[in-house]
Structures are given as C-alpha cells and as structure tokens.
Amino acid sequence: MTSEDLDMDGVPDECSDFTGGCPAMSNEWSCFDNWDLPGEVYPDNSGPVTYSVTLDQTDNVFLDVDVTIDSLAIIDNSVLYVTQTGAAGDLAIVAPGGLLIEGTLLVANNRTITVPNGPVVLQSGGLYAKDPAAAPGSVSASLSGQRVDILQGGELRLEDTMSLTVTDDLRLECLTECDGLRGGQTPPILQSTTGQMYIQGNAVLAGTVTWGYSSSVPLELAGNFVNHSISPEGFDFVHGAMLLSGTMDQRFEVGGDDVSAIRDGFFHPVGLHSNFAMGTLEVDAGMGREVTFENAFANIVAVGPCDEALYVHHLILRSGSHITLNNCKVYYETLANEGATITTAGCGQLAAIPACAQDDDCSDGSPCYHDECAAGVCEFTRVAYGDVNASGGPGAIDLDDILCVLDGFASPAVCANADISPCRANGIIDLDDILAVLDAFSGTDPCDCG
Numbered sequence: 001m002t003s004e005d006l007d008m009d010g011v012p013d014e015c016s017d018f019t020g021g022c023p024a025m026s027n028e029w030s031c032f033d034n035w036d037l038p039g040e041v042y043p044d045n046s047g048p049v050t051y052s053v054t055l056d057q058t059d060n061v062f063l064d065v066d067v068t069i070d071s072l073a074i075i076d077n078s079v080l081y082v083t084q085t086g087a088a089g090d091l092a093i094v095a096p097g098g099l100l101i102e103g104t105l106l107v108a109n110n111r112t113i114t115v116p117n118g119p120v121v122l123q124s125g126g127l128y129a130k131d132p133a134a135a136p137g138s139v140s141a142s143l144s145g146q147r148v149d150i151l152q153g154g155e156l157r158l159e160d161t162m163s164l165t166v167t168d169d170l171r172l173e174c175l176t177e178c179d180g181l182r183g184g185q186t187p188p189i190l191q192s193t194t195g196q197m198y199i200q201g202n203a204v205l206a207g208t209v210t211w212g213y214s215s216s217v218p219l220e221l222a223g224n225f226v227n228h229s230i231s232p233e234g235f236d237f238v239h240g241a242m243l244l245s246g247t248m249d250q251r252f253e254v255g256g257d258d259v260s261a262i263r264d265g266f267f268h269p270v271g272l273h274s275n276f277a278m279g280t281l282e283v284d285a286g287m288g289r290e291v292t293f294e295n296a297f298a299n300i301v302a303v304g305p306c307d308e309a310l311y312v313h314h315l316i317l318r319s320g321s322h323i324t325l326n327n328c329k330v331y332y333e334t335l336a337n338e339g340a341t342i343t344t345a346g347c348g349q350l351a352a353i354p355a356c357a358q359d360d361d362c363s364d365g366s367p368c369y370h371d372e373c374a375a376g377v378c379e380f381t382r383v384a385y386g387d388v389n390a391s392g393g394p395g396a397i398d399l400d401d402i403l404c405v406l407d408g409f410a411s412p413a414v415c416a417n418a419d420i421s422p423c424r425a426n427g428i429i430d431l432d433d434i435l436a437v438l439d440a441f442s443g444t445d446p447c448d449c450g
C-alpha cells in the first residue's frame, strides 16, 4: 500500500485494493475487512484521506453506500454492482483520473455514477450495462462523465430509461487494430435500444466501430457529428432520432454512399447496410447557430463533392434554424420545415425521396422491424424474430407466418418482410428464410430481436 498525493492537492491519497477479507457472501463496499486499508475504514473521501480504488482479478463488489473517491479502475474479471435498491449506493469519482473499465460495471434501479472531472474509458473487455437480474423496464440508472472513450473491446449498453451524459466529447475509436477485424478483435460498441444520451461536446466515431441507437428519445448533440467511421455495417441509426441542440455552430459529417434520391439510400444494394442513414434528425433553433452538412471524410466512397450524402427518413427543421449543405446532399422522406434558413454550396442540396408504393420499398434489412409503406411513408414496427406478418403479442409466430414466408417464396411482394435470413436481409426470400421462420416458430432468435 502506498500513500501519495497523486492529484497534488495536499491531501494524501490511498491506493486501496479490494481484498475480499469479509466473510463469504459479504461483498459489500462498506465491509472494512474487504479492503487493504488500516483501521476500520472503506474507501470514501468523506474523511481526511482520499482514495484511488482498484478492483482486480475476480473481485465481486456490491456498492451499498454512497461514496466519493478520486479514481476507480475495474480491471481483469472484476465486477462492480451499482444496483442498490433504496436511498444509498451512488458513486462519485472526482479526480482527473476518472473511471477505467476493463471488467464489468452493472447498474440497476435509479443509481447514479458521476465522473465530472475525468474520463470514463471502456476498453479490452470493459462492459457497462444493466444488471441482467434487474426487472424489465426497471432501470433508470445514469452515468455522466466529463469525457467518454469507448475503445477496442469496450462496450456500453443503455436499456430501459438508462441515460448517458457527456459534458465534453464522446469517442468510439478503433483504428488499425480493428482493420478487417483481424485476430477476432471486437470493435467498440455503444448500443442504446431505449436509453437516452446527451452529448454536450462532439460525437466522434473513428475507424471500425459499432453504434446502434434505436431509441425514439432523441440523442441530443450540441457539438459536431464527427463521423469518421469506415464500418457502415456497424452503424444502426435508421430507427433512432438525433436532435442537434447546440448554441455554437455545428458540423455534421455525411457518410452514406450518394446513390441519388432513391430508397436504396436507406439500405445499400451492394453493401447491404443502412448506409449511415438515420430515422429522425431534428435541428432546433439554437440561437441562430449554423449547422453545416459536409463530406470531409471518406466513410464509404470518397471526399469529392456529393460523393457521400445523408439519408434521413424524417427531417425536422425548427423555426429559426439555419442549415448549410456544403457540397453534399441530404435526402429526406418527410420534411417538417417550420421556417429554416437553408443555404447551399456547390452541389449541396436538400432533396426529397419519392413516396414509397409498397412495403418492399421500405426494407431496412432488419428482421427485428416490420417495414410497411403506409400512405406513401415508411413505418417500422418492432417485432419478434420470425413474426413476418407483424401479428404481435404472445404467440406472434404461428402458422400464418409460415404460410406467409411460403407465399413470399413464390411471390416476394406478398410477404415483403420474410427476408430475415441471414440477420440482415440479402434481397431474396429463399429456403434459408423458410427455415428461419420455422426456427423462430420453435423459439429461436439468432438476431437478438428480443
């Protein structure tokens, strides 16, 4: 054990390691003997000493008290549960060292974790997620960090009404180490199925990354959308919403292959990915700031004028907003323009995609959403895997689905949502899709539709 003053505030820091000395099953943070600290104390800055804490090896720790510490490293196979029911059990990490996650951090209930002065770093095996034991819909835990970096092998998942707040930049990055995913590398993963995100700085995607956002609660972004992802197959925002809410000028990097004002822009005909398309994009008035759409990075094609574009199902421009299309196009399915100023440069243009005529026009490639053309506009309904006729509810996968896929095999337009195998649509309804529906009928869900 050392006694230093790492943050040079004149107060000694103790580096405390969880040793698990309390009786079996007593893995509470507040049990003194679980720590290598002298006297009857557990790490908490409330006294004269401040603490940098390491959980390592197979430490399995339950936070049962509110604590403030300088920094925390969760490494090896250690697990920290911030899941307490009741009044106490929140975590504040206050020094610039921040929070390093290479093990597992599980949350539940309405617990809060705040890291106001340092980064939250997830890498190589690091996972932040809902406690699998928590009841469905029960978790509203929040994580806020000055900065959040998700690197190769790190994963952050938001479910229920969990939230992530970043006061500076959010960054997902895997560069050469993820090239071609050699060596079975896992790219950084950020998934929000129903959670909420607030990014006050920039959202930066770099290299090969996985970012899924399907929450209907918009992701609020006040800084730039620095999309330097080269992995469109890892980008799933086509059912999600983003709100550009900054008060300073914002830049938005477009990443989709510009295939003109056609529906293929939402589901790339060659790459079979969503082409960096988005569900809803809203630009608020933002005190007169300008939002510039640009193609300054080659995500799929190149940086030439109008080589790349943004495809968005629903574009909302609030009164007083100002957008500039700088040598790139933004294609929309529906537009609510409440009085925006729209500036174009070069080939830049805002352009409508023709109305859909049939369900097949709306294919998003995902078996987890039923795609429907309703009065010329695509609508998507979350469905169980194999529920190709979107009957929904318990027992949703029944004989009618099997008959539907068989009909679709003969005449695709009759059962447009039957192209569920492999987990991304491959453009044909074939034997694999029939077998997939039969598998789904017997209860399998290989595509995590939930």
Ligand SMILES: [Ca+2]
Pocket: 253, 254, 255, 256, 294, 295, 296, 297, 298, 299, 300, 308
């Ligand atoms: Ca681009």
Ligand SMILES: [Ca+2]
Pocket: 363, 364, 365, 366, 367, 368, 369, 370, 371, 417
């Ligand atoms: Ca679909």
Ligand SMILES: [Ca+2]
Pocket: 386, 387, 388, 389, 390, 391, 392, 396, 397, 398, 400, 401
């Ligand atoms: Ca069904």
Ligand SMILES: [Ca+2]
Pocket: 419, 420, 421, 422, 425, 426, 427, 428, 429, 430, 432, 433
């Ligand atoms: Ca298929």
